Amino acid sequence: MAAKASGGVQSVERVFELLELITEAGGNVTLSELSSSTDLPLPTIHRLLRTLVSLGYIRQLPSRRYALGPRLIRLGEGATKQLGALAQPQLKSLVDQLGETANMAVLDDDMVIYIAQVPSPHSMRMFTEVGRRAHTHDTGVGKALLAQLDDDVVRGIIARQGMPRPTNKSIGTIEELLADLKLIRERGYSIDEEEQELGVRCFAMAVPNSPTPTAISVSGPVQRVDLAFSERAIPVLRRAAQVISDELNRN
Structure with missing residues (x-):
C-alpha cells in the first residue's frame, strides 16, 4: 500500500x-x-x-x-454509543443547571434517533427512551438537525418520511417547515412548541462541526419551560454544544 x-x-x-x-x-x-x-x-x-x-x-x-x-451497522452502533457517552457529562451539566431533561440525537436514515439522555430530577418530566426514532419535523432536535441541511435535502426527507401530526400544534406543510427552519438558522436554536406532545416544550441546538448531524436539547412541561427558562437555557445549551464539538474534533 x-x-x-x-x-x-x-x-x-x-x-x-x-x-x-x-x-x-x-x-x-x-x-x-x-x-x-x-x-x-x-x-x-x-x-x-x-x-x-x-x-x-x-x-x-x-x-x-x-x-x-450490514457490517457497517455494527460499526455505526458502536460509534453512536461512544458519541452518546462522550456527551453524557455535558447533558448532566445541562440538567444540573436547568433542572430539565437533556437529550442528544442524530440524523439516521431520514429520522431522528435519540442516543443519550439525562433525566430531570422532577417527578413530572419529559422522558424519551434512548434508541427511540422520531420524525424530524415535529421534534426540537429534529428541526435543529434539518436546519443544518439545504432546503432541497429537507424536501427529500419529508417526501420519503411524510409529515404526521402527533398534536394539533404540529407543523403540517413543507412550506411551514421551511419557514421555521429559516428562523432556526437565523437565531441558532429550535423550539418544539407542543408539536410532539401536548404540554411539553423543548429547546434544541445543533452541535457545530459534528461529523454527522447532531443536536442536543432540554425539554420539560410548559409550566416550567417558559420564556424565562429559555433566556437561561439558550446560553447554557450553546456552551454545551460547543464543548461537545470541541471534544469531537480534538485530534
Whole structure:
C-alpha cells in the first residue's frame, strides 16, 4: 500500500472516500455514478468495491448497484454509543443547571434517533427512551438537525418520511417547515412548541462541526419551560454544544 506524503495510507483513504460517496448518494449507487463523483480510475474503484463486498461492508444488489453493507451497522452502533457517552457529562451539566431533561440525537436514515439522555430530577418530566426514532419535523432536535441541511435535502426527507401530526400544534406543510427552519438558522436554536406532545416544550441546538448531524436539547412541561427558562437555557445549551464539538474534533 502506498503511503501519502501527509502520512495517510492512500488505499485506506480511497476506501473511505467511496463509503462516504455511497452514503451521500443515499446508500446505493452504480459504478458509473461513483466513477463520475471521484477522480479515482475505474479499475481502482472496481477493485476496492470487490474487496469491500467480500468483507461485508458493501453489498452488490441484483440491479448491479452497490449499497452499504450490514457490517457497517455494527460499526455505526458502536460509534453512536461512544458519541452518546462522550456527551453524557455535558447533558448532566445541562440538567444540573436547568433542572430539565437533556437529550442528544442524530440524523439516521431520514429520522431522528435519540442516543443519550439525562433525566430531570422532577417527578413530572419529559422522558424519551434512548434508541427511540422520531420524525424530524415535529421534534426540537429534529428541526435543529434539518436546519443544518439545504432546503432541497429537507424536501427529500419529508417526501420519503411524510409529515404526521402527533398534536394539533404540529407543523403540517413543507412550506411551514421551511419557514421555521429559516428562523432556526437565523437565531441558532429550535423550539418544539407542543408539536410532539401536548404540554411539553423543548429547546434544541445543533452541535457545530459534528461529523454527522447532531443536536442536543432540554425539554420539560410548559409550566416550567417558559420564556424565562429559555433566556437561561439558550446560553447554557450553546456552551454545551460547543464543548461537545470541541471534544469531537480534538485530534
